[in-house]
Amino acid sequence: MEAIKPTFEEWSKNQKCNGCNCPVSLEFKDYGKSTHKLRDVDFEKIKGYYCNDCYEPALLKLKNSRFVERYKGQEIYHKEGNYSLWQSPSYCKSLEDLHNWIDIRLNMLEKFNMQI
Numbered sequence: 001m002e003a004i005k006p007t008f009e010e011w012s013k014n015q016k017c018n019g020c021n022c023p024v025s026l027e028f029k030d031y032g033k034s035t036h037k038l039r040d041v042d043f044e045k046i047k048g049y050y051c052n053d054c055y056e057p058a059l060l061k062l063k064n065s066r067f068v069e070r071y072k073g074q075e076i077y078h079k080e081g082n083y084s085l086w087q088s089p090s091y092c093k094s095l096e097d098l099h100n101w102i103d104i105r106l107n108m109l110e111k112f113n114m115q116i
């Protein structure tokens with residue numbers, strides 16, 4: 001007998017939360033409300049979905065695992081040889097370079113009274 005592949009609809013109805021294994025809805029109206037997708041420091045999507053209760057703790061755990069230090073009020077994260085702020089499009093290959101980048105940004109933004 002031929003194995004029957006689930007349709008997308010069947011597959012989407014069987015998705016479970018990565019944290020507590022409860023069923024999660026992939027319906028558009030629930031996305032970002034009761035169903036969440038976790039994104040890494042470099043915006044990479046983490047496989048699977050999270051329910052409301054598990055999303056924040058999972059995000060915190062992920063951030064803690066990437067956290068390096070706090071520099072001038074900015075949290076610095078590290079992933080696969082790159083140092084950056086959380087989900088910032090700019091990153092550096094060394095901590096020193098990122099410190100310099102932050103210094104330059106802060107000096108510049110101070111003039112315009114803006115956040116980094």
Ligand SMILES: [Zn+2]
Pocket residue numbers: 017018019020021022050051052053054055
């Ligand atoms: Zn959950």
